[in-house]
Amino acid sequence: MKKTYTVKRLGGETGDGKNETDSPLPAVSWAGAEVLADFSFPWTDAKAPETVFRALWDEQYFYFRYEVLDLDVVLGEGIDSMEKVMGSDRVEIFFTTSDDLKLYYGLEMDPRGEVLAYETRYHRQFNWDWTCPGLQVWPSLQLTGYELEGRIPLQTFRDLGCWFEKGGQAYLKAGLFRAEFGQVEDAGAVDEDWISWINPGGDVPDFHVPAAFGELQFVED
Secondary structure, eight states, X not given: OOOEEEEEEOOSOOOOOOXXXXXXXXXXXXXXXXXXXXXXXXXXXXXXXXXXEEEEEOSSEEEEEEEEEOSSOOOOOOSSHHHHHHTSOEEEEEEESSTTOXXXXXXXXXXXXXXXXXXXXXXXXXXXXXXXXXXEEEXXXXXXXXXXXXXXXXXXXXXXXXXXXXXXXXXXXXXXXXXXXXXXXXXXXEEEEEEESSOOOOSSOOSOSGGGOEEEEEOOO
């Protein structure tokens, strides 16, 4: 049975979200969202640092928020978003058109708000030119880690074929992930590890498999 997360309907006002410092939702709204903290290291025998995910929705948008505990935030360098994000700590959301991942989409977002977006097909057939229509993110880098809020128009999911309804219940087939990097002392290198909502199994770290996806279920109250 697939893991599920309940996305509650938003009540109250939203912010304007006109720039990268203005979150679209006030703190009181996020307090009403379901808290998802069920993240783990699938391929490392250790307790994962805290990762919290929350999501809400209204008639226009899917809102999401990651809260990440990280005392050693790594920020990659590079000439473009791909190089910066791939070298950084980051949070990720994947969503798909089908359980077999014939077509799915990835959003990888670092603590600065740099975004690596792509369209892809199983297994790892990437279209790096894709961008997520209407995606906005608001990052917040802190002493104990970082937070990242974002929103995506519901119409984007509909246009991509990722919006599902069954018995009056709307849902997304989605994966929630985190890349956890750390500086290796005296080595000048970065240790890379991987955190997931769902343990997809396998001997080699890989989120790009059907077993890594659950459901985000949209409810009215």
